Amino acid sequence: MSRSQRRQKVITDDDRILYLMDEISRGARRVYDARVARIGLNQTQWRIIGQLLRDPALTQAEIAKKLELESATIGLAVAGLCARGLMKRLRAETDRRAWQLILTEQLDDLLPELRGSADRLHGLLWRDIAADEKQTLQQILARVSENLDQLRAEAE
DSSP: OOHHHHHHHHSOHHHHHHHHHHHHHHHHHHHHHHHHHTTTOOHHHHHHHHHHHHOTTOBHHHHHHHHTOOHHHHHHHHHHHHHTTSEEEEEOSSOTTSEEEEEOHHHHHHHHHHHHHHHHHHHHHTTTOOHHHHHHHHHHHHHHHHHHHHHHHHHO
């Protein structure tokens, strides 16, 4: 067996799946970044908004942890959102050291545009993929995510 053949065997199908998932995620974010940049949001900002839409109770520090970004990076993005009137930053009542982030009504005016950009992207990404295939993929990825959560918990 040649050196090249031995090296090719090092990468497994499981590795290829993870690489593909990463490439899809990064590529989709880049395309969405370009779309939302037209309305003046950067990737960190729209990701913060997305986290708050899913869970409005998150603090600034919790969002930084979920997005795996430095607190300074999140702080700058939040400051920009606050300056545009899309968000308010208040001291959390449960922990005065933490910042509670509140989406404003002004953000509601942008939501249809954000949703439309996401829908157009999804239309292209999911072209020629049946609803039952998407559902199966979602179920598989949810189980993989649960396994990853267990690994994270064991590592802490």
